[in-house]
Amino acid sequence: MTIINCDMGEGFGLYRIGDDEGLMPLIDVANVACGFHASDFNHMRRTVQLAKRCGVKVGAHPSLPDLQGFGRREMKIGREELVNCMIYQIGALKGFLQAEGVELNHIKPHGSLYGMAARMEDVAHAMADVADIFRVPLYGMAGTLHETVYTARGHAFVSEFYADLDYNDQGGLIITREHAATDPAAAAAACLRAMREGVVRSVGGVDVAVRADAICVHSDTPNAVQVAQAVRSAVKAAA
Numbered sequence: 001m002t003i004i005n006c007d008m009g010e011g012f013g014l015y016r017i018g019d020d021e022g023l024m025p026l027i028d029v030a031n032v033a034c035g036f037h038a039s040d041f042n043h044m045r046r047t048v049q050l051a052k053r054c055g056v057k058v059g060a061h062p063s064l065p066d067l068q069g070f071g072r073r074e075m076k077i078g079r080e081e082l083v084n085c086m087i088y089q090i091g092a093l094k095g096f097l098q099a100e101g102v103e104l105n106h107i108k109p110h111g112s113l114y115g116m117a118a119r120m121e122d123v124a125h126a127m128a129d130v131a132d133i134f135r136v137p138l139y140g141m142a143g144t145l146h147e148t149v150y151t152a153r154g155h156a157f158v159s160e161f162y163a164d165l166d167y168n169d170q171g172g173l174i175i176t177r178e179h180a181a182t183d184p185a186a187a188a189a190a191c192l193r194a195m196r197e198g199v200v201r202s203v204g205g206v207d208v209a210v211r212a213d214a215i216c217v218h219s220d221t222p223n224a225v226q227v228a229q230a231v232r233s234a235v236k237a238a239a
């Protein structure tokens with residue numbers, strides 16, 4: 001069955017982004033920010049505790065070291081340095097998971113790191129290098145280097161479909177610095193089509209191939225709770 005996951009835990013200090021309390025009961029898996037694009041030690045532990053209370057699995061959502069740009073600006077970083085950057089972040093989250101008696105479920109790169117791993121071999125291999133250490137599945141997009149590199153390296157791969165992002169005519173995600181509100185009914189319909197037909201309509205009006213092992217909603221989408229509610233209802237009804 002298709003799982004619903006959410007990028008969350010993205011507050012920092014006194015600042016809060018997204019309604020994690022409203023979203024957590026609506027999802028199956030939380031991709032928790034690890035401090036480099038958002039979050040800190042207090043937000044990280046609170047998010048893990050909230051996930052545990054709601055019976056939600058927790059994966060690591062590491063980023064490029066870009067707190068100012070919310071991890072949505074590309075950087076030129078070598079493979080070894082990038083691996084160290086991710087070990088540092090995932091290790092921090094894993095400490096909080098251990099404190100709460102929760103297992104690390106998967107790894108999913110955030111923002112521009114996600115996009116870079118989809119098309120740049122060194123970055124995709126860096127993700128696989130990290131998965132070699134933590135021994136958990138990797139989330140990504142079918143038909144990209146996420147799938148070809150991760151699976152060739154022997155790692156379990158979970159293909160995502162995005163409920164609240166647009167796709168270009170080549171099947172790539174259009175990653176914006178800030179997410180606009182999404183029509184919940186349209187998002188739910190797109191998810192169902194992705195699940196049943198394996199396609200989504202691009203911004204140019206072209207049907208492009210997708211695979212929806214998991215459906216992602218972003219917590220920083222302004223109406224994320226409404227989108228998650230609509231998607232959850234549609235997915236559960238189709239099960």
